[in-house]
Each structure stands twice: as structure tokens, then as C-alpha cells.
Amino acid sequence: MTAQFFAPVAAPQHPRAAFADRHIGPSAADRDRMLAAIGYSGAKALIDEAVPAAIRTARPLDLPPALSETAALDRLRELAARNTVLTSMIGLGYHGTITPGVIMRNVLENPGWYTAYxxxxxxxxxxxxxxxxxxxxxxxxxxxxxxxxxxxxxxxxxxxxxxxxxxxxxxxxxxxxxxxxxxxxxxxxxxxxxxxxxxxxxxxxxxxxxxxxxxxxxxxxxxxxxxxxxxxxxxxxxxxxxxxxxxxxxxxxxxxxxxxxxxxxxxxxxxxxxxxxxxxxxxxxxxxxxxxxxxxxxxxxxxxxxxxxxxxxxxxxxxxxxxxxxxxxxxxxxxxxxxxxxxxxxxxxxxxxAVYHGPEGLAAIAQRAHRRAAEIADGLRRGGVEVVHGAFFDTVLARVPGRAAEVVAAARERGVNLRQDGPDRVGVACDETTLPEHVTAVLEAFGVPAGDAGEVAGAIPADLRRESPYLTHPVFHAHRSETAMLRYLRRLQDKDIALDRSMIPLGSCTMKLNATAEMEPITWPEFANVHPFAPVDQAAGYVELIGELEANLAEITGYAKVSVQPNAGSQGELAGLLAIRGYHASRGEEHRDVCLIPSSAHGTNAASAVMAGMRVVVVKCDEGGNVALDDLHAKIGRHGDRLAAIMVTYPSTHGVFEETITEVCEAVHAAGGQVYVDGANLNALVGLARPGEFGSDVSHLNLHKTFCIPHGGGGPGVGPIGVREHLAPFLPNHPLRPEAGPSGTGVGPISAAPWGSAGILPISWAYIAMMGPDGLRAATEGAIIAANYLAARLAPHYPILYTGRNGLVAHECIADLRKITKETGVTAEDVAKRLIDYGFHAPTLSFPVAGTLMIEPTESEDLAELDRFCDAMIEIRREIQRVADGGYDREDNPLKNAPHTAAQLIADGWKHPYTREEAAYPLPALREGKYWPPVRRIDQAYGDRNLVCSCPPPEEFED
Structure with a gap:
């Protein structure tokens, strides 16, 4: 057969080949249609009208050009390769472990779990x-x-x-x-x-x-x-x-x-x-x-x-x-x-x-770790090395006068990290991953021949051994095979709505795409298997990645310095306020302890202020949801000599760009206070405005919102803080890692680990690298366009509570149901539960205003999904109107009874004055992929009155 040869042909460029075009849901044509619906001819016109000129940055983002997904992953592989993964026997609360493959793939790497809210x-x-x-x-x-x-x-x-x-x-x-x-x-x-x-x-x-x-x-x-x-x-x-x-x-x-x-x-x-x-x-x-x-x-x-x-x-x-x-x-x-x-x-x-291993499996793992430690202790004693403690579980402390550094270095040469405890002591921690060859390497590092351990006595005193049972519930005994475990995980996953099933339109929570290319590196061994207290030269790739991410975040926000240590937004708030507290103390103004907080602020702001040793004074908001300037000036006048800070969220929690933010900053600064801008809503600012330029002194950033770390059902999160130059000396630091923060002046550690949740920082690094400066700005514009499109479609059906100039919103909007509730009895909660029947997670319910729904569509949702959500909300409004018109009973209707389960619909004796089809399939499109909730509406008060917080016996689930 004659071979055929073809001339090389250039690969066609896919119209959406750039990562930013895959991250941002609507196509260019769709964005034009959305802008037309809002009433604007282009994105620039809308942004110029929506975002106040006073906060707009004068310079574009100075970031490297966007990398393709392949190039970004190649760069991350280079960084990962600069980490050296040794067997860590350091301990100090961190231990080697084996993630069962069925859990790794079906939980950690599964968007059905990691994109849930x-x-x-x-x-x-x-x-x-x-x-x-x-x-x-x-x-x-x-x-x-x-x-x-x-x-x-x-x-x-x-x-x-x-x-x-x-x-x-x-x-x-x-x-x-x-x-x-x-x-x-x-x-x-x-x-x-x-x-x-x-x-x-x-x-x-x-x-x-x-x-x-x-x-x-x-x-x-x-x-x-x-x-x-x-x-x-x-x-x-x-x-x-x-x-x-x-x-x-x-x-x-x-x-x-x-x-x-x-x-x-x-x-x-x-x-x-x-x-x-x-x-x-x-x-x-x-x-x-x-x-x-x-x-x-x-x-x-x-x-x-x-x-x-x-x-x-x-x-x-x-x-x-x-x-x-x-x-x-x-x-x-x-x-x-x-x-x-x-x-x-x-x-x-x-x-x-715990479910996978059960009590017997966990005990066997513990016994193996304990035996390895006992073997090391026995070998050391036989070699003439003093073992400090006779009773231990998995960690052996040896005394080697003047030789601790030598032993640790010798172990490192053999591929094992040990812990040096001063000049005379070395700690050795065993775990699930410790093998006989590791025991040999450790003993050789001490200069002790390994030999055959043979029978080794345990080191747990008889009177301290556990006798009580644990993990007796059937769930810890029923899933021993991988098949059973796989099906259990799938069964639980199918009960939930996560971002892999539909959009999650939560205001203030920015549930956007967590791209696979961003997620992939976190399970690479070079990132996953580095102990936080391993010698820093073994984490060179991590240190470089963290430095690049902190620099990029500083450039995006306009701050001088960023610390990624806080491992949640709430911890970022606390770190920022402690930095302010440290700054005032350094100037001899320890008496400054008043923190002004607008009534619209996130509740964590007030809680964090109290934890930082401050007194909270609430500033009123006006009818438009803005900080009331007259009340602000009055509170400053009353507390000016004690004013430490103001905490404001920008754009505001009400979803608008407040026009007076620069005046707020100036007034607080004039009184000697500092300005804290909560970065929860930074998704509406990136590339358009920098808090560090328009008057803020410090912000925390939610990497699990704006920068694509997934919510994971409520966590993990990362809440780094950015500060202006004068606050940089008061960032978090760490006792075991001088590289992690300012020495001498730092406020101390906010989290146990030097760089917080470092293992998921590659996600945000990859997002910024693949979006590039233009993509990041386009994402912000896309979020603002999507929110205003959604507001425009819903406004004829639901009042939009707060708007800025020309009726525009920022990146989210609030649908006000209070008048509807008064007229019909249908509440915002009823709408939230009815949305489940339409296959949607509800928007944020009754926050920041009771009786409302706060909706944030994000830039990642395409036009079809935005329209599907709007169609659901509009159809629900028609159902509400039927209640108002008498077509539905005020107490027995699809909204009051929502959500509807499959079991309810197939049961005999349907007694409701609306049909099963109206309950389950209010829109024809739902027949293509119906989500069935596993339970009906839950009685919240009953659960608080009868508090049960562990697995109930299986009998409770019998019919």
C-alpha cells in the first residue's frame, strides 16, 4: 500500500481559543445583545456610566501577557520541579498520609464536590x-x-x-x-x-x-x-x-x-x-x-x-x-x-x-505508625542514643548532645527530613507513609546500625490505652469495597446542586468558573507533598510562586505589599485590623480603638473588629444604600480622637458603586483613622479601579471569589491582605518561618502555617496568568454587564432595590419581594425554595435586607444560562400573580409547598389544588434534565429545639 503524505497545514484558530474567552461565558455577539437589552451600544459606555470616575485607575494592569492553558501548566510544572519532595518525619501537627484514590478523584478532583456552595x-x-x-x-x-x-x-x-x-x-x-x-x-x-x-x-x-x-x-x-x-x-x-x-x-x-x-x-x-x-x-x-x-x-x-x-x-x-x-x-x-x-x-x-477505613482500618494505620516509632526508639536505645520519653505514640525525641544538626543533615542526605529541636535534640515523627527503609535511614543518620527490629514493645502505657468503642455507626462499616465507596460518593453528590449542574446566583459570593486547568496542579506531588516546615530551600518553587502571586495581587489592588497567610476572608479581616492596630500603637496612639462600620456591612466585619480589640460604632446608610455622610461626619466628630478605622465594602453590600467613597476615605484620614475596604466584591473592580489608589489603606481579598479558588461547599478559602507601605511592617509573620512576614514588627501568625493554605495558591496564580491584564479587565466588565442585564430583565417583574447612577448596578442586584409578600403572602424564602423545582440554587436570601434576594450572575455564565434563570424567575412571578388573582390558594400552592420531591409526586392521594405537572415541570425545558430534591422543605426551628449533631441511627430513616 502506497503511503500518502500531506503538506503541513496550520491549525485553525478556534474563535474562543484564548482562556479568557472560555472563562467569560457570553460570546462577543451575546454581549452585544445583553448591552442592547440594558440600553447601551458598547461595554465602554456602560462601564463609564456605572463606575464612578473618581475611583477609576489611570493606568492599565502591569501584568505579563496571558498564557495559554498549556503554557501556564508548563510554567507551573517548572515551579513544581523546583520543590524537593523528601520523606518528611518532622511532625509538629503535619503528617504524611495516603489519600485513597477513590476519594482523590471523586471528591478533591470532582466539581460536583468542589464547586458546591x-x-x-x-x-x-x-x-x-x-x-x-x-x-x-x-x-x-x-x-x-x-x-x-x-x-x-x-x-x-x-x-x-x-x-x-x-x-x-x-x-x-x-x-x-x-x-x-x-x-x-x-x-x-x-x-x-x-x-x-x-x-x-x-x-x-x-x-x-x-x-x-x-x-x-x-x-x-x-x-x-x-x-x-x-x-x-x-x-x-x-x-x-x-x-x-x-x-x-x-x-x-x-x-x-x-x-x-x-x-x-x-x-x-x-x-x-x-x-x-x-x-x-x-x-x-x-x-x-x-x-x-x-x-x-x-x-x-x-x-x-x-x-x-x-x-x-x-x-x-x-x-x-x-x-x-x-x-x-x-x-x-x-x-x-x-x-x-x-x-x-x-x-x-x-x-x-474515616468511612473508607472504618475503625479497624484507622486503628491498623495508627498501630503501624506507632510500631515504626517504637522500632526507631528501640534501635536508638540499642545504639546508645538517649530517648527522652518512654511513653509516646508516633514521635520519638532523641538527645544527641551537640550533634542535632549533624543528624538532621545526615538524614536529609538519605532523603528524610527530621526536626531539629535545639543543638542537642532531634524529633522523628512516623505516620501512615513510614516504611521500614525510612526506619533504617533514620537510624543510620544517628550513626546506629539498623539491624532486625524483631519484637518491639509498644510505648503506650496500659492505663492510657483506649478501651471505649468509636465509629460504631453503620456508615463507618458499610463501604469497604471501592465499588461501594464510589457509589456512596456518587449518591451523596447527586443529592446536591453545585456549579457543575447550574448557575449559583448568590450575591456577594461570586460563584464563578473554577477551571480544570487551574485545579489540576494542586494534586501534583511536588505541590501536595511538601511539609510546611521542611527546609525552605526544598520549597523554592512554592516561594517563587507565592512571591509572584503576592506581586500580582499588589499590582491589581494598588497596594505596596500583600500577605497570603490568612486562610479565610474572616482571618484576612482580622489581619488587616491588627495591622491597623499595630500601626497606631507604633505612633503612640494605642487609645485609637473605635471602628466605624456601615449598617450594610458584612457581619464578619463587626465580629472581626471586636476580635481585634476595637469598639464598633455603626454608621447609617441612606435610602439608596450608601453610607450616610451626615451620620459619618457626626460619628467622626464624636469619636475622632479615638477613631482607629472604618470598614467599608466596595462596591457596597447593596450592589452599587457608591459615588462618595473617596469623600468617606478623606474624612476618616483627616481624623487620623485608617480605611479598610472589604475586598469581597473585588470582582467588580479588577482592571478598572484599585482600592489602594482611591483611598483605602488595607483590604482583604477573597481568593475563593474573585480569583477562582472554589468554594468547596463552604471552604477552603484564602483571604490575603494587601496594605499600603506604612502598614507593611504590621503584616502577619510566623515563628518558624522568618521569610513569611516582617520580623520584629509583624503582628504574629494568623494561621498555623506560614503561608496559610499554600496548597491551593496555584489556582489563583493560574487564573491570573491565563487571563492576563486584558482578560482580567474583560472579566470585570463581563460581571457588570451580566448583573445589569439580569436586573434589566427582572425589573419589570421584581423591584430592584438599590441602583446607582442611571439605574445601574455593580456586579449584583437585589430583587425586593417585600411588597409582593405583603400583598400575596409569598415570601422571599418561598421563591428561594420554588427555584429548586426549576433546578436552581437560590440567590442570597434576606441579606443584606430582609425579604429580598441578592443575585450575582458572574461573568462565567453564558447568555443561555442567564436567560434560563431569568425565565425561571419570571415564571415564578406569574405563579405569584396567580396567588394574587385567586387562581392559586394562598396557603396551598406550588410556592408554599416547594420544593417538591419525586416521592411526593408519585405517592397516592395527591390532594393539592394544582397539578403534579405544575409542581414538577413548570417550564417545558425541565423535562430534559430534572433535578429532584431529596427532601421537602426543612423545619429549621425543630432542629434547633431538638439538637442532634451526629449520625442518627438508621432506624430514623425507616419508613
């Missing part, structure tokens, strides 16, 4: 709520305390939150003293100190191995096992603390608790820690799910997210967020915590790790 609408969140309930059950069982949350940000911040909880429980008015075990993790000690300073709490660090020191303390933090590896009986220390009226907090290793007596059985009131070693990679420090569990007497003061069991209108069991759901938005400066983002995706992974 916080489960504020529980009817379409039953899958992730069940996974989080599994997490709470596992934590409660392992710690021996009955109520656990889901979840905290990391172990350090969990300990700091526990300190605050202990202080509330003490009911003391004075700050008081908090005692911390000297054998606690060093980063935890420093995070606790950072959080204690603005609250006036005195942190006392002491060796408690011989008992508690003298003095009065409202709380005590103990580490179990200690950072040194020591395992000791906590019961005597707990008894001493309780005799003095102190609350006992135990920072515990979950895996160790499969073998050790749980803290709850040793007198602990609160347990905190990390679930990282339950299948979540190092990620150079995060993200990892922290945990907190408490006794029954503290359950209603527990900070963070708490999943509870309730019932739907038919009495069927259903899950929902309990008690603390958005309580920081409701209670504001009286909130018990500023936590908004949790680490949901990581908590789901950890929970599934």
Missing part, C-alpha cells in the same frame, strides 16, 4: 451535609466529647477559638489569664498569643509535666500527645484545672485517639486539632480541616459551622446547619466568632477517609 439552602445540600455529619460523628467519637463542629480553619485557630470559648464559659468580665502547655505545637502557641493580645488576655506558657503552676487561669490548653511526642495522663491536670474553675482544652491528634484514651474521658471540656492526617495532603501547610468538640454544656456556644438533624414537612429526617448558621451576620459585634469560611471540602475528604 455553603449549605445555607439545606434541601439541595443533603449530600455534603451528610458528609459533614459523618465528620462531626467521627470527631465526637474519637475525642470522647458529644458535640463537634464542621469545621475550623486549622489547629492553631481552633485553639485560639477554644481560648475565647473558655473565656466566655468562665463568665468573667476581666480578660484574665490562659495557661498553655509548653509542649504544645509552637505555631499553635503563637497563634493563641496573636489572638490574645487585642483581647487583653495574658497567655502563660509553662511546663505542666509536673502539674499546673500557681495562679488563677480561666482556661488551660494541653497538647496530646505533646509536640515532643510525650504521652502523659491528662486526668490529674484536668482535675487540678477544674478545682480552680478553669476550662480544660486539649489539642489532640485524631489518629492517636484510636489507641489513646480520649480527652473527654480524661476531663477535657473542649478538644481541638486537625484532621489533616485523615487523607489530606500536606499542601505546604493547607488547606486542612481543623476541628473542635465540646461537652453538652458548651454546645450552644460552639463557634463555627454545626450540622444538625431536623425533619422536613413530611417528618422525614433531613440535615441542615444548626444554631450558628450565619450567626456572625445576625449578631455582628456580639458574635462569638468571625468564622465565615469553613474547610468543608477538606472535612468531607477526612470524613470519607
Amino acid at each position: 455553603t449549605p445555607y439552602q439545606p434541601e439541595i445540600s443533603q449530600g455534603r451535609l451528610e458528609a459533614l455529619l459523618n465528620f462531626q460523628t467521627a470527631v465526637a467519637d474519637l475525642t470522647g466529647l458529644p458535640v463537634a463542629n464542621a469545621s475550623m480553619l486549622d489547629e492553631g485557630t481552633a485553639a485560639a477559638e477554644a481560648m475565647a470559648l473558655a473565656h466566655r464559659a468562665s463568665r468573667r468580665k476581666e480578660p484574665g489569664r490562659f495557661l498553655v502547655d509548653a509542649d504544645a505545637l509552637p505555631q499553635t502557641i503563637e497563634v493563641v498569643r496573636t489572638r490574645a493580645v487585642p483581647l487583653g488576655i495574658e497567655v502563660v506558657v509553662a511546663d505542666v509535666s509536673g502539674g499546673l503552676p500557681d495562679g488563677d487561669f480561666f482556661g488551660v490548653l494541653l497538647q496530646y500527645p505533646g509536640a515532643s511526642g510525650a504521652v502523659r495522663d491528662l486526668a490529674p491536670l484536668s482535675a487540678q484545672a477544674h478545682e480552680r474553675g478553669a476550662t480544660v482544652v486539649v489539642a489532640a491528634d485524631l489518629l492517636a485517639l484510636t489507641l489513646l484514651r480520649p480527652p473527654g474521658e480524661s476531663g477535657a471540656d473542649i478538644a481541638v486539632g486537625s484532621a489533616q492526617r485523615f487523607g489530606v495532603p500536606y499542601g505546604f501547610g493547607g488547606p486542612h480541616a481543623g476541628y473542635m468538640s465540646v461537652g453538652d454544656d458548651l454546645r450552644r456556644q460552639l463557634p463555627g459551622r454545626l450540622v444538625g438533624v431536623s425533619v422536613d414537612v413530611d417528618g422525614a429526617p433531613a440535615y441542615r446547619l444548626a444554631l450558628q448558621t450565619r450567626e456572625q451576620h445576625i449578631r455582628r459585634e456580639k458574635a462569638t466568632s468571625n468564622i465565615c469560611t469553613a474547610q468543608v471540602l477538606l472535612a468531607v475528604m477526612a470524613s470519607m477517609y
Whole structure:
């Protein structure tokens, strides 16, 4: 057969080949149609009209040109290759773990899980709520305390939150003293100190191995096992603390608790820690799910997210967020915590790790880690090396006078990182990944021949061994095969609405595309498997990536310096306010403690201000949703000499570009205060305006919003802060990593890890690199166009509450249902639940104004999806009109009964005065891909009255 040869032909350029064109949903032609519907001939005309000239930047973004997806991934591979992945036996709260492939692919790498939103609408969140309930059950069982949350940000911040909880429980008015075990993790000690300073709490660090020191303390933090590896009986220390009226907090290793007596059985009131070693990679420090569990007497003061069991209108069991759901938005400066983002995706992974392995599997993993440690201890002793502690779980501390650096260097030559503890001691931590060859390498590094370990005695005292059962619920026994596990994950995923199913039009939350090319690098071993305290030269690629990302974010925002350490937006708020506090103190103005906050602000703003030691003074907003200048000037006049800062969200939480923002900044600066601009809505500014140029001194940025880190069901998040030059000395720093922040003047660590959730920073780096300066600006314009198009389509049917110049909005709009509710009885919640029948997640409900829906379409949704949402909202408005006209009963109609389940529709005896078809298929297009909610409307109040926060027995789910 004769070969045929063809002349090379240039590959045709796809009309949407650039990444920005794939990220931005509408095509050029679609954008023209959208602009025409709004009443503008082009994007420039709309932007010039919508965005005030006073805030517009005079210079374009000075960023490298956009890279293709392939080029960006190639560049990330170069950076990854500059990291050196050794076997880390450093410990300090971070351990090697193996993520089961079925969890890696079907949770971490699955958009059905990572693009989901916080489960504020529980009817379409039953899958992730069940996974989080599994997490709470596992934590409660392992710690021996009955109520656990889901979840905290990391172990350090969990300990700091526990300190605050202990202080509330003490009911003391004075700050008081908090005692911390000297054998606690060093980063935890420093995070606790950072959080204690603005609250006036005195942190006392002491060796408690011989008992508690003298003095009065409202709380005590103990580490179990200690950072040194020591395992000791906590019961005597707990008894001493309780005799003095102190609350006992135990920072515990979950895996160790499969073998050790749980803290709850040793007198602990609160347990905190990390679930990282339950299948979540190092990620150079995060993200990892922290945990907190408490006794029954503290359950209603527990900070963070708490999943509870309730019932739907038919009495069927259903899950929902309990008690603390958005309580920081409701209670504001009286909130018990500023936590908004949790680490949901990581908590789901950890929970599934427990489901996958079950109690026997977890115990076997713990036994292997313990045996490896015992083998090392035995070999060291046989070689004449002193082992400091006779009782330990997985960490051996050896004393080698004057040789610690030599041993650590020798181990590194053999591919193992150990921990140097001063000149004379070396720590060796074993884990799930520790193999016999690692034991050999460690012993050789100490100059000890390995030999045959043979029978090795355990190092857990008999009286501290666990005897109580754990993970007894059937869910931890039913999914042993990969087939069963795969189907369980799929079954839970199918219960939920995530961004892979439809748009999530949540105001203030920016649920936009999390591109596969952005997500792919986070699971590469060179990024996933680097210990946060490995020698910094082993993380050269990470350091370079972080430096480039911080520089790019500084250029985008107009600030002098950015820190990526805060691992949530709420923590960014706190870091920014602490920087302001540090700046005032450096000028001898410690008395400045008043923080002005507009009444429209995010609730976390007020909570963060209180945590930063400030007094909140609320500034009124006018009828247009803008900061009321007369009230602002009055409050400045009243508090000017004590004014520390103002916190404003821009564009405002009401979804408008306030014309007077520069005047607000000038007035605060004139009084000696600083301006904090909440960066939650930065998606409406990138490429058009820079907060650091129009008057702001500091902002936090939500990388899980504007810069494409996925929400993951409520977390992970990253909340870096950008500051002007005068605040740069007061950014976060870290005791174990001088490179991570300003030495001497920094405010201390905000998170346990030096660069926070570094493992997901490649996502935002890739987004910026692939969008380039022009793409980033186009995305901002696209978000503003989409919001105004949606407002224009909905305005004839629903009043749009706040608008700026010429009736325009920023990147989101608020549909006002209050008049409709008054006339028909149909509430904003009814509309939110009815949208489920149309296959949509609801917009933000009743925030920032009760009785409204705040809608943000984002630039990633194409015109067809925007129209599909508008069609649903318009059809719902027709249904409301039928209620008003008497065509539907005011109490028994598709809106009041929404959402409708398949079980409800196929059941005998349909008794409603509307048809099954009207209930399930209000629009013909729904027949092509109907989403069926697993439960009907959930009774929220019942769940709070009957608080159940762990897996209920299977009998409750029987018909």
C-alpha cells in the first residue's frame, strides 16, 4: 500500500481559543445583545456610566501577557520541579498520609464536590451535609466529647477559638489569664498569643509535666500527645484545672485517639486539632480541616459551622446547619466568632477517609505508625542514643548532645527530613507513609546500625490505652469495597446542586468558573507533598510562586505589599485590623480603638473588629444604600480622637458603586483613622479601579471569589491582605518561618502555617496568568454587564432595590419581594425554595435586607444560562400573580409547598389544588434534565429545639 503524505497545514484558530474567552461565558455577539437589552451600544459606555470616575485607575494592569492553558501548566510544572519532595518525619501537627484514590478523584478532583456552595439552602445540600455529619460523628467519637463542629480553619485557630470559648464559659468580665502547655505545637502557641493580645488576655506558657503552676487561669490548653511526642495522663491536670474553675482544652491528634484514651474521658471540656492526617495532603501547610468538640454544656456556644438533624414537612429526617448558621451576620459585634469560611471540602475528604477505613482500618494505620516509632526508639536505645520519653505514640525525641544538626543533615542526605529541636535534640515523627527503609535511614543518620527490629514493645502505657468503642455507626462499616465507596460518593453528590449542574446566583459570593486547568496542579506531588516546615530551600518553587502571586495581587489592588497567610476572608479581616492596630500603637496612639462600620456591612466585619480589640460604632446608610455622610461626619466628630478605622465594602453590600467613597476615605484620614475596604466584591473592580489608589489603606481579598479558588461547599478559602507601605511592617509573620512576614514588627501568625493554605495558591496564580491584564479587565466588565442585564430583565417583574447612577448596578442586584409578600403572602424564602423545582440554587436570601434576594450572575455564565434563570424567575412571578388573582390558594400552592420531591409526586392521594405537572415541570425545558430534591422543605426551628449533631441511627430513616 502506497503511503500518502500531506503538506503541513496550520491549525485553525478556534474563535474562543484564548482562556479568557472560555472563562467569560457570553460570546462577543451575546454581549452585544445583553448591552442592547440594558440600553447601551458598547461595554465602554456602560462601564463609564456605572463606575464612578473618581475611583477609576489611570493606568492599565502591569501584568505579563496571558498564557495559554498549556503554557501556564508548563510554567507551573517548572515551579513544581523546583520543590524537593523528601520523606518528611518532622511532625509538629503535619503528617504524611495516603489519600485513597477513590476519594482523590471523586471528591478533591470532582466539581460536583468542589464547586458546591455553603449549605445555607439545606434541601439541595443533603449530600455534603451528610458528609459533614459523618465528620462531626467521627470527631465526637474519637475525642470522647458529644458535640463537634464542621469545621475550623486549622489547629492553631481552633485553639485560639477554644481560648475565647473558655473565656466566655468562665463568665468573667476581666480578660484574665490562659495557661498553655509548653509542649504544645509552637505555631499553635503563637497563634493563641496573636489572638490574645487585642483581647487583653495574658497567655502563660509553662511546663505542666509536673502539674499546673500557681495562679488563677480561666482556661488551660494541653497538647496530646505533646509536640515532643510525650504521652502523659491528662486526668490529674484536668482535675487540678477544674478545682480552680478553669476550662480544660486539649489539642489532640485524631489518629492517636484510636489507641489513646480520649480527652473527654480524661476531663477535657473542649478538644481541638486537625484532621489533616485523615487523607489530606500536606499542601505546604493547607488547606486542612481543623476541628473542635465540646461537652453538652458548651454546645450552644460552639463557634463555627454545626450540622444538625431536623425533619422536613413530611417528618422525614433531613440535615441542615444548626444554631450558628450565619450567626456572625445576625449578631455582628456580639458574635462569638468571625468564622465565615469553613474547610468543608477538606472535612468531607477526612470524613470519607474515616468511612473508607472504618475503625479497624484507622486503628491498623495508627498501630503501624506507632510500631515504626517504637522500632526507631528501640534501635536508638540499642545504639546508645538517649530517648527522652518512654511513653509516646508516633514521635520519638532523641538527645544527641551537640550533634542535632549533624543528624538532621545526615538524614536529609538519605532523603528524610527530621526536626531539629535545639543543638542537642532531634524529633522523628512516623505516620501512615513510614516504611521500614525510612526506619533504617533514620537510624543510620544517628550513626546506629539498623539491624532486625524483631519484637518491639509498644510505648503506650496500659492505663492510657483506649478501651471505649468509636465509629460504631453503620456508615463507618458499610463501604469497604471501592465499588461501594464510589457509589456512596456518587449518591451523596447527586443529592446536591453545585456549579457543575447550574448557575449559583448568590450575591456577594461570586460563584464563578473554577477551571480544570487551574485545579489540576494542586494534586501534583511536588505541590501536595511538601511539609510546611521542611527546609525552605526544598520549597523554592512554592516561594517563587507565592512571591509572584503576592506581586500580582499588589499590582491589581494598588497596594505596596500583600500577605497570603490568612486562610479565610474572616482571618484576612482580622489581619488587616491588627495591622491597623499595630500601626497606631507604633505612633503612640494605642487609645485609637473605635471602628466605624456601615449598617450594610458584612457581619464578619463587626465580629472581626471586636476580635481585634476595637469598639464598633455603626454608621447609617441612606435610602439608596450608601453610607450616610451626615451620620459619618457626626460619628467622626464624636469619636475622632479615638477613631482607629472604618470598614467599608466596595462596591457596597447593596450592589452599587457608591459615588462618595473617596469623600468617606478623606474624612476618616483627616481624623487620623485608617480605611479598610472589604475586598469581597473585588470582582467588580479588577482592571478598572484599585482600592489602594482611591483611598483605602488595607483590604482583604477573597481568593475563593474573585480569583477562582472554589468554594468547596463552604471552604477552603484564602483571604490575603494587601496594605499600603506604612502598614507593611504590621503584616502577619510566623515563628518558624522568618521569610513569611516582617520580623520584629509583624503582628504574629494568623494561621498555623506560614503561608496559610499554600496548597491551593496555584489556582489563583493560574487564573491570573491565563487571563492576563486584558482578560482580567474583560472579566470585570463581563460581571457588570451580566448583573445589569439580569436586573434589566427582572425589573419589570421584581423591584430592584438599590441602583446607582442611571439605574445601574455593580456586579449584583437585589430583587425586593417585600411588597409582593405583603400583598400575596409569598415570601422571599418561598421563591428561594420554588427555584429548586426549576433546578436552581437560590440567590442570597434576606441579606443584606430582609425579604429580598441578592443575585450575582458572574461573568462565567453564558447568555443561555442567564436567560434560563431569568425565565425561571419570571415564571415564578406569574405563579405569584396567580396567588394574587385567586387562581392559586394562598396557603396551598406550588410556592408554599416547594420544593417538591419525586416521592411526593408519585405517592397516592395527591390532594393539592394544582397539578403534579405544575409542581414538577413548570417550564417545558425541565423535562430534559430534572433535578429532584431529596427532601421537602426543612423545619429549621425543630432542629434547633431538638439538637442532634451526629449520625442518627438508621432506624430514623425507616419508613
